[in-house]
Amino acid sequence: MKRTLLPTTLVVLLSVFNYSCSSDEADDKEIICSDSQLGVNCPDTNYINNSDSQYVLPWEIGKTFKVGQGNCTDGSHSLGQVQYAYDIDMPIGTNIVAIRSGVVVKVIENFKDLEIGTVGAIDEANVVHIEHEDGTEAQYIHLTYNGALINEGDDVNQGEIIGLSGNTGKSTGPHLHFHVMQALNECEDTDPRENYTWYSCNSIPLTFKNTSENCYGLLEKNLRSEGYTAQSY
Ligand SMILES: [Zn+2]
Numbered sequence: 001m002k003r004t005l006l007p008t009t010l011v012v013l014l015s016v017f018n019y020s021c022s023s024d025e026a027d028d029k030e031i032i033c034s035d036s037q038l039g040v041n042c043p044d045t046n047y048i049n050n051s052d053s054q055y056v057l058p059w060e061i062g063k064t065f066k067v068g069q070g071n072c073t074d075g076s077h078s079l080g081q082v083q084y085a086y087d088i089d090m091p092i093g094t095n096i097v098a099i100r101s102g103v104v105v106k107v108i109e110n111f112k113d114l115e116i117g118t119v120g121a122i123d124e125a126n127v128v129h130i131e132h133e134d135g136t137e138a139q140y141i142h143l144t145y146n147g148a149l150i151n152e153g154d155d156v157n158q159g160e161i162i163g164l165s166g167n168t169g170k171s172t173g174p175h176l177h178f179h180v181m182q183a184l185n186e187c188e189d190t191d192p193r194e195n196y197t198w199y200s201c202n203s204i205p206l207t208f209k210n211t212s213e214n215c216y217g218l219l220e221k222n223l224r225s226e227g228y229t230a231q232s233y
Pocket residue numbers: 069076077085086087177178
């Protein structure tokens with residue numbers, strides 16, 4: 001017992017010291033979010049506290065999946081239009097649920113899933129796009145062949161199963177890529193010519209209300225190997 005006393009005391013002292021140090025400048029969010037210093041690649045981003053988020057994870061309650069690629073990476077989610085996308089590792093055929101209610105505005109499901117070890121073209125991905133009431137649009141990408149379970153024009157409720165994950169398009173393995181684009185009226189007109197409009201929309205940062213703490217978005221599997229479990233809400 002004696003041997004462990006000193007290290008334990010030291011650890012306690014260190015954590016107290018650490019806490020008092022960081023709390024000087026920390027806001028409420030940092031105090032309640034223990035993951036705030038982990039894998040946060042978009043440090044200037046204002047993520048909505050997960051407890052206030054209106055989004056749910058895009059998989060069924062009780063299921064657990066891991067994040068293959070998070071936000072603001074040096075990979076395909078680098079700074080730019082889809083910097084706030086997530087790649088979720090999941091086998092082909094996994095039920096995908098709507099992260100928020102809305103209207104289906106686009107469905108593509110005619111592309112075949114890729115052979116392992118091959119990568120397809122970016123415009124050969126099966127997708128479902130759902131527009132939310134505030135004009136933002138969730139885009140669910142790489143769905144399996146015939147993997148859309150809803151049609152364009154359908155109203156869908158949050159949590160409703162909308163499709164089956166797959167491995168189509170520019171994909172290196174079975175996963176779901178998803179992100180939410182800002183509303184069109186928030187997008188920048190990038191065409192300098194008068195009377196021409198070319199909207200450049202960006203993805204928006206997401207947190208999720210029905211899983212463990214994710215105040216700064218979801219962490220990749222190297223930082224959170226247990227993944228995230230969808231809880232009832
Ligand atoms: Zn992706």
